[in-house]
Amino acid sequence: MKExxxxxxxxxxxxxxxxxxxxxxxxxxxxxxxxxxxxxxKMGEEYEEVLKGRPAMTLGDIDKxxxxxxxxxxxxKEGFTFLENKVSLVTVVSKDSERxxxxxxxxxxxxxxxxxxxxKFQVVCISGDAYSSFSADELKAFCVERGGGExxxxxxxxxxxxxxxxxxxxxLGDVKRVDPETKKRVLPDITRIVDYHLxxxxxxxxxxxxxxxxxxxxxxxxxxxxxxQKYMYTNIDYILNHxxxxxxxxxxxxxxxxxxxxxxxxxFVLFILIMGYRLKRQRGRVSLPN
Numbered sequence: 001m002k003e004x005x006x007x008x009x010x011x012x013x014x015x016x017x018x019x020x021x022x023x024x025x026x027x028x029x030x031x032x033x034x035x036x037x038x039x040x041x042k043m044g045e046e047y048e049e050v051l052k053g054r055p056a057m058t059l060g061d062i063d064k065x066x067x068x069x070x071x072x073x074x075x076x077k078e079g080f081t082f083l084e085n086k087v088s089l090v091t092v093v094s095k096d097s098e099r100x101x102x103x104x105x106x107x108x109x110x111x112x113x114x115x116x117x118x119x120k121f122q123v124v125c126i127s128g129d130a131y132s133s134f135s136a137d138e139l140k141a142f143c144v145e146r147g148g149g150e151x152x153x154x155x156x157x158x159x160x161x162x163x164x165x166x167x168x169x170x171x172l173g174d175v176k177r178v179d180p181e182t183k184k185r186v187l188p189d190i191t192r193i194v195d196y197h198l199x200x201x202x203x204x205x206x207x208x209x210x211x212x213x214x215x216x217x218x219x220x221x222x223x224x225x226x227x228x229q230k231y232m233y234t235n236i237d238y239i240l241n242h243x244x245x246x247x248x249x250x251x252x253x254x255x256x257x258x259x260x261x262x263x264x265x266x267x268f269v270l271f272i273l274i275m276g277y278r279l280k281r282q283r284g285r286v287s288l289p290n
Contacts, residue, residue, distance in 0.1 A: 053234030059200035097187035
């Protein structure tokens, strides 16, 4: 019977192994530092854009497939498609909250006057009241009496889901919320910017004008209200001057998120940890007695 050959374990060169590990770690560290450098560079570029007024795309895009009605019984069968390729300033008003609504209409009027020559800019007022108690024609008359424009969009809906749409899609707040103490309905103090591609722009707590108007009056400190209005204009200016209404305009240009560099860098760190763990286990097996 043929004798089976005997195999000797391969001799390991500790120096070569150590040098290989060191080189591997250096390569990964250099790659990691490069990712961090590019990440900081990107953040610097984004910060410059923010200084110009670039609004963060934090609230997502809206579902346009919700039918609404305007003055004169005009029915928007195609839903909120009239917001596409426009920069829209949107808010909710209510006849039951006349003082708050007057402040919001004044904010919209100032904006409309500022952008009167901008064909791509439009103002949208939405009723926070029930369809049966406040029609689109009544909404328009209510706003026009307080300085609103004849050419603004005035919208309402008889759908039971309209209040949910305003809250969840347009992020305009809960129009049915009731103050637990006064038992009166509270008008959401929110104004939103919608860009060309139906993205809600700005941060969650950016444009609360009535609250800041009241705070300015109570404190006697000027600019609490007007400074936020200027900030809103800066956001609108950026969209009008630096972004495109063309359909193939990349949505990534509307966002200042940094998840791609973070994912890549996290992959490098994870790879280093895995390789270190494998090397530790390998060295442990080699050191075991036969």
